Amino acid sequence: QQQVKQSPQSLIVQKGGISIINCAYENTAFDYFPWYQQFPGKGPALLIAIRPDVSEKKEGRFTISFNKSAKQFSLHIMDSQPGDSATYFCAAFDYKLSFGAGTTVTVRA
């Protein structure tokens, strides 16, 4: 079964809006939480990642929020742009990467 549960399956946001994707896990052995961005026909690209000793990490318009006690983490895309339209995967690492099901983000101009 999926070790990392990701929601929503898809979302549509207006240009300039905020996209929020959530992930939850149960395995407390996970110690690294990356997010990948995948465009159609391309391999996933590492976007941003966090380790459980911090609660938030920001890189440009992308922010990860991490709640260790709730075993949840989320990706926030601020000021969403049409070029952000892609599928986003959360993942978690213990001895291997386990991926969420993916969220297709569509940014409307």
Added chain:
Amino acid sequence: SAVISQKPSRDICQRGTSLTIQCQVDSQVTMMFWYRQQPGQSLTLIATANQGSEATYESGFVIDKFPISRPNLTFSTLTVSNMSPEDSSIYLCSVAGSGRAADEQFFGPGTRLTVL
């Protein structure tokens, strides 16, 4: 990060045949991995390609179906054997950042396989 290439980028194959996918990295890396991404689905780890020894397979994947070679620190191949339409997927190799643990992984562009 390392530059990763895969060959072929896509192929259409007949059932019962085999296809070998190549993964080339522009720098030496310790860890290389092979993943499968079924249409519209997430990524699933097939195996870790170990240099100089047999690959380590995940549950549900076997060496007879997915033989892997790793002759050096920059190259690996994955063979999909005796293919069926259920093998139609994107096959991706990834590498772990040099000098780091296996957590920070970078992916190649993928090989899109269709089996008829």
